[in-house]
Amino acid sequence: MKVLVIQQRYGIGDMVIFTPYFHAISKKCKSPITILAKKSSKAEELFLQDKSIKEVIQLNNTNDGFFGFFKLLDEIKKKKFDSVVIFNGSLRYKLLAKLAGIKSIYQYPLFISKDVIFESAKKLSEKFTNLPVKTETKLILDEINHNLKKKYIFDKEFLHILLGVSASGPTKRWDIKNFINLAKKISQIKKTKFYIAGGKNDENIISEVLNSDIGKNCFSLLDHNINECMFVIKNSNFGIFNDTGFLHISAAFKKKSIGIFVDSPAYSYSGYSEFIYPVVPEGESIKTTSHNTRGKDKVKVEMVFSKVLDILN
Known part of the structure; x- marks a missing residue:
């Protein structure tokens, strides 16, 4: 057929x-x-x-x-x-x-x-x-990219964390300074390498991360295609994301994935997967957070760090 x-x-x-x-x-x-x-x-x-x-x-x-x-x-x-x-x-x-x-x-x-x-x-x-269908996603990536395997060493001495700093609009983007401060807190409890995922319009905010105090342990995926990003995501421990495509790729590889929803339908874009740990603005729930919530300033670093500790424990 x-x-x-x-x-x-x-x-x-x-x-x-x-x-x-x-x-x-x-x-x-x-x-x-x-x-x-x-x-x-x-x-x-x-x-x-x-x-x-x-x-x-x-x-x-x-x-x-x-x-x-x-x-x-x-x-x-x-x-x-x-x-x-x-x-x-x-x-x-x-x-x-x-x-x-x-x-x-x-x-x-x-x-x-x-x-x-x-x-x-x-x-x-x-x-x-005419059969039950589960909502959990799955992506296939079997072939090894040898160039990337040489470039990225996912050694067990470090945590390997994706930071998905991109978003489809400024109201959906948790401030980049929050990501930097969060990364600092994580680095204080465990040696960590951070992989910064974003699109072509995110060059400035990615540069801000690379030029920060944590920059020496950060790697930009800006020049990587989707398959190359998939390779890095698949080999990382977990990720922290805005509402971005990288969040869903991470969940599809069965990686625990913290999704920060500040101005988009949190339930629609997290409820399908047990691997997405949603964070929503103070005073909101997964069901109430949607378009026009405009809550980017109501998600504190400590709220996301608490989810990180849950994953690590």
């Missing part, structure tokens, strides 16, 4: 959250699936070694939007899919599937909004597979 799965959210973390549903669909069909995804989700890199994923069709400037619809339709038609699973409530993708001649269409209710990302995905996947 040839199955197309459409997951058009922009983020890397979003894509990682959907991995158990991709795997469940592939297992049910007894064949690898094709994913239609935004280029920004980095799906091609995330699933480079995943045998459940046959192909990633990228949504980009040429086949996305109104004018790209018919180019995308031609591409989908040629592949002659038997079924499609659409992880959104868009009329556009339902129309695409029908015009492409796909007979079996599974989709969220049209125009669905304000859903819990993993709950909606689980429900649709279980409808397709």
Whole structure:
């Protein structure tokens, strides 16, 4: 059976959250699936070694939007899919599937909004597979990158901690000085190497870490691609993150991962995994922390350090 799965959210973390549903669909069909995804989700890199994923069709400037619809339709038609699973409530993708001649269409209710990302995905996947589907994520990375293995020595004398300082906007980003002060406190109880993960727009804040008192034990992953970052994350002990894609990659490698949620839906982006330890602003709960919480100044260093001690103990 040839199955197309459409997951058009922009983020890397979003894509990682959907991995158990991709795997469940592939297992049910007894064949690898094709994913239609935004280029920004980095799906091609995330699933480079995943045998459940046959192909990633990228949504980009040429086949996305109104004018790209018919180019995308031609591409989908040629592949002659038997079924499609659409992880959104868009009329556009339902129309695409029908015009492409796909007979079996599974989709969220049209125009669905304000859903819990993993709950909606689980429900649709279980409808397709007619089986229970777990929400815990998994990424595949078996091949060793020999250059990185030479560069990074994950010796047991040190703790190896990821610091995910990036975020999709300034209101979602815990202040970089907090990360530095937290790292200082950790270094006082155990010799530690810190691996600083961020995007191209985070160069200034990463430089602030590298030029700080803890800088000599810090390594920037700024120039690393997603697969290289995955290698470092997989070999680290645990991580401390803003609400960023690196948080979800870490959890997918079964690493204990502290997620600092200050202005995004904490439950939606942590409730799916036992490996995510959410921290939310004072006065908020996991269920109440969402968009427009604007709580970056209400998460104290001691709150996050307490989670670190829980992990170490």
